[in-house]
Amino acid sequence: MEVNKNNNSSRSFKELDCWQQAHEFVKNVYAVTKQFPEGERFGLTSQFQRAAVSIAANICEGYRKLSSADKLRFLNIAQGSLEECRYYIILSLDIEYINQATYDNLESLLCKTSWTLNHYAEAINNNRRK
Numbered sequence: 001m002e003v004n005k006n007n008n009s010s011r012s013f014k015e016l017d018c019w020q021q022a023h024e025f026v027k028n029v030y031a032v033t034k035q036f037p038e039g040e041r042f043g044l045t046s047q048f049q050r051a052a053v054s055i056a057a058n059i060c061e062g063y064r065k066l067s068s069a070d071k072l073r074f075l076n077i078a079q080g081s082l083e084e085c086r087y088y089i090i091l092s093l094d095i096e097y098i099n100q101a102t103y104d105n106l107e108s109l110l111c112k113t114s115w116t117l118n119h120y121a122e123a124i125n126n127n128r129r130k
Contacts (some may be wrong), residue, residue: 013063018120021113022056022078028109029085036097044097048088054081055113068128075121082114 013019029052033045055078062074089110093103 013060016059018113018117019056019059021116022059025109025113026052026056028106032098032102051081051084051088068124071124072121075117078117082110086110
C-alpha cells in the first residue's frame with residue numbers, strides 16, 4: 001500500500017504508482033498530439049496536453065499537503081482531469097486524429113492510472129477515518 005497512518009510512507013511523489021502511471025500517460029499524450037493537425041495546436045492539442053499534465057501535477061501537489069482532506073481534494077481534481085482526458089481520447093478517435101490501436105493504448109494507460117489513483121485516494125480516506 002502507498003500510504004501509512006501519516007499518509008506518506010514514500011519519500012517522494014515519484015515513488016507513487018499512480019504518479020508514475022500518470023507521468024507515462026502524459027508522455028504518451030504528448031507523443032500522440034504531435035501528430036495532430038497544426039490547426040489544433042491551440043485547440044484540442046493544448047486542451048488534451050493540459051488535462052493530462054493536470055493529472056500528474058495534482059497528484060504531486062496533493063502529496064505534500066498535510067491534511068487528508070487537502071490531499072483528497074487534489075486527488076479528486078486529478079480524477080476530474082483524468083475523465084476529461086477520457087473524453088479527448090474518444091473525440092480524437094471519432095474525428096480520426098488517432099486510430100483504434102492508439103485509442104486502445106491511451107485508454108489502457110488511462111484505465112490503469114485511474115484504478116491506481118482511486119485506490120490511493122481510498123487508502124488515504126480510510127486512514128483518515130481511523
